[in-house]
Amino acid sequence: MALKGISYRACLIAFVLALPVTVLANPGTLTVDSDEFEFQDNTSTLYFRGDVNAFGDFFLSSDELVVNFSDEAKGSGGKIEGVLALGGVCIEEAGKVIRGDRAEYFADENIILVTGGASAVECGDIVTADKIKLFLSTNNVVLMGGKGERVRASIRPTKDCDSEVAGEKFQCRRPR
Numbered sequence: 380m381a382l383k384g385i386s387y388r389a390c391l392i393a394f395v396l397a398l399p400v401t402v403l404a405n406p407g408t409l410t411v412d413s414d415e416f417e418f419q420d421n422t423s424t425l426y427f428r429g430d431v432n433a434f435g436d437f438f439l440s441s442d443e444l445v446v447n448f449s450d451e452a453k454g455s456g457g458k459i460e461g462v463l464a465l466g467g468v469c470i471e472e473a474g475k476v477i478r479g480d481r482a483e484y485f486a487d488e489n490i491i492l493v494t495g496g497a498s499a500v501e502c503g504d505i506v507t508a509d510k511i512k513l514f515l516s517t518n519n520v521v522l523m524g525g526k527g528e529r530v531r532a533s534i535r536p537t538k539d540c541d542s543e544v545a546g547e548k549f550q551c552r553r554p555r
Contacts, residue, residue, distance in 0.1 A: 410434055412430075413432070413444070414429025415427070415428040416428075422447075424446065425446040426443070426445055427445075428443050429443075437470065438469075438470070438472070438551050439551075440469045441467060441468045442465055442467055443465040443466055444464050446461075447463075448460060460486055461483065462484040463482075463484075464483075474501060475499070475501045477511065478499075479497040480496060481495050490513060490514050492511075492512050499511060502540040503540075504533065504535055505533045506531065509523055509524055509525030510522070
């Protein structure tokens with residue numbers, strides 16, 4: 380079955396945080412590498428499995444990436460319902476890095492929820508939380524602690540946005 384690359388590219392770019400949303404306004408070429416790719420027409424679902432790397436105007440790495448389409452979009456490559464990245468999720472764009480065990484994009488609410496030891500870094504500032512919720516429409520972020528865990532922010536008084544992002548802990552995997 381022929382896949383329409385533009386709609387899949389748009390969904391992945393939308394998922395990858397819109398960190399900032401300008402990536403969505405003018406998306407470039409997106410390449411996705413994985414050990415396995417599957418499209419299930421009966422469920423309108425795309426699966427990328429095994430060392431998934433998506434790169435273009437941003438970089439995403441995870442163990443698995445699942446893209447769900449609405450039933451009415453069947454065969455047209457149309458509307459994205461949601462995107463789920465699982466296992467060692469790392470998203471990097473324009474000097475910003477977000478990590479977690481799981482990241483999910485909810486198209487109907489236009490939000491991304493990163494969970495499982497979620498952390499974010501920009502210009503040396505580091506935040507960690509059980510959950511990071513990004514509201515893409517308003518460019519707002521909410522950090523939430525988990526059971527017995529609190530949100531932590533380490534903010535530098537002087538920003539160093541030109542140097543390496545705060546250490547190896549915040550580096551995304553790179554394509555092979």
